[in-house]
Amino acid sequence: MSLLEITNLHVRVEDREILKGVNLKVDAGQVHSIMGPNGSGKSTLAQVLARREAYNVTAGEILFNGKDLLAMKPEEAACEGLFLAFQYPVEIPGISNAYFLRSALNAIRKYRGQDEMDAMDFLPKLREKLKLLQMDEKLLNRSVNEAFSGGEKKRNEILQMAVLEPKLAILDETDSGLDIDALRIVAEGVNAMRSPERAMLVVTHYQRLLNYIVPDYVHVLVDGRIVRTGDKKLAFELEEKGYDWIIKEEAVTA
């Protein structure tokens, strides 16, 4: 059984069909990349997987760990081990990053029937993850994402991922807005999280991130469908030729 199994997924936003029959299987231990031009439905796919409302699934099925993902609320999906690193992380004024992280971890632990973690046990764990991402400890006492720089926000997403240890991590355009140093640090953090039990879905427009996070599979999403699947070489090809050739080829074969 795959960790994630998407079958014939159709999604509408208002009157427009965004995803038009997506099929995808992701096994534990694998890193998949979803690439595609702007407006192809990459982010919609990420949001639907994370169970954002306002997306109307008109057909298809998603199994996560063998369970019906589409029947889950966002928090249930999270507690089942699905994590989304946001393209635009949200600010929560007045709530410290450390408190937020511990609340999230404990919500998940509670769901799984584990004991909640107190601050004493939690802090050392958190500090260790901070080091991995070369983040300043001061960020823990600041409000969630408030007055964080673009790079700090993205690193904070990966910090959350490291603390929550998901089964499936979806990275939505994590490279956008990062300079090359920040990109490397984020990628190192992500790579450190690679494990045989964990899968990752890296959504990106550019190939650049994939130099650092090397995927096992690359899927090209065009106009709501996965039109091509390959290995990392496909990403290089896209970088070189752009998305146009693939769109044209599609038009010919269709």
Next chain:
Amino acid sequence: MSSNTDTIRELAQQEYKWGFVTDIGEDRIPKGLNEDIIRLISTKKNEPEFMLEWRLKAFRHWLTLEQKQAEPKWANIKYGPIDYQSIAYYSAPKQKPNITSLDQIDPEILRTYEKLGIPLLEQKMLAGVAVDAVFDSVSVATTFKGKLAEVGVIFCSFSEAVQKHPDLVKKYLGSVVPYTDNFFATLNAAVFTDGSFVYVPKGVRCPMELSTYFRINAAETGQFERTLIVADEGASVSYLEGCTAPIRDENQLHAAVVELIALDDAQIKYSTVQNWYPGDKNGKGGIYNFVTKRGACRGKNSKISWTQVETGSAITWKYPSCILQGDNSVGEFYSVALTNNYQQADTGTKMIHIGKNTRSTIVAKGISAGHGQNTYRGQVKIMKDATGARNYTQCDSLLIGDQCGAHTFPYIEVKNSTAHMEHEASTSKIGEDQLFYLRQRGLKAEDAVSMIVNGFCKRVFRELPMEFAVEAQKLLSVSLEGSVG
């Protein structure tokens, strides 16, 4: 319908859990308002002549106000006319006269306060908090009086203060809020029935938190209490009030007056957690909370700090204020006001700077949900001689949903050019983005809302006494449940 909306809807059905009625014999006077009623109240309370005279003066003044239709109409609130003749102005639970110990209180009343989470038997209480319990028109119990008396702190019902400390009452009553102050304060002066009295003598730091718990029980009555707190030179005290009422379809009037007096180097911290019945989700019933609260920093270096968490009442009309007379005196106002369903709040503060180097801080957080309307109204006045005065005002509104409203009316009047004024204001909306973000991290929808709101209110909660900060957070979550769809 989305799962989010469903969860919220279920929670919205939760009832106001303080809404029960205690079945107890009442000693109640007939409805109506006239001089005989005022005399009857005074007689029932066995008051000295000066009190009756004061009441009558107030009442006669009130009649002129009523004739002039001087009931304040400038606030951003809407309600039908109040029939002041259809209210019973005194209702007290029947109990033995001359209760000397808490054991003699009607067990029904003790049970009521237990149910509200305010046990009156001292062995069961929070160790550091003394409570005065006001049930309808009278104080039914005051705890830890003996312990407080050891250090000279007087903490008792207002009625008892009139009997035992008439000189203090005479000296300070009406000295901050005169009986002519405003329509509701005048009415209160005429008919007030009880409340709390605190006097902290020179140089004494009150060793425990003092608190009053106000409970309206009887129907077709109003609650008109009066609280007077005096901190003598170098004294300090922290006081907290809480309030609840049964669920009823009719609106009930609560018109209270609070006067604080801080002499040289004295400090008073006054915290309110107001949770009167807010009415049902269609706006039926609920308390009209029309309250006048004012503190006078009379002495140099004195400080008065108001913190309020206003989650209840159908309508809230109150402006806890500070008159900064003493040089270097400090006034503070920290407020969280929440309106859900059809609640209305018009609340804020006045800071009147008279003395030199006086400082004031205002932090007001308004949260509107459902069809709630929330207004901040503030006045900062720097008088001619108030050289070196400073004010900092921060005024934030949070909107939940698209049916509610937030309004801000800050007035600033400066007559001294050395004044330093800062004003910050913001309005934001709990976004679907914030909610989704928190839920994606595993938090349930209702926990996500309460986390966002608590973050928004953090600056104010920090000012509450520890034991109550936690309560206030919970209360806010409960009051908000059902507000996000």
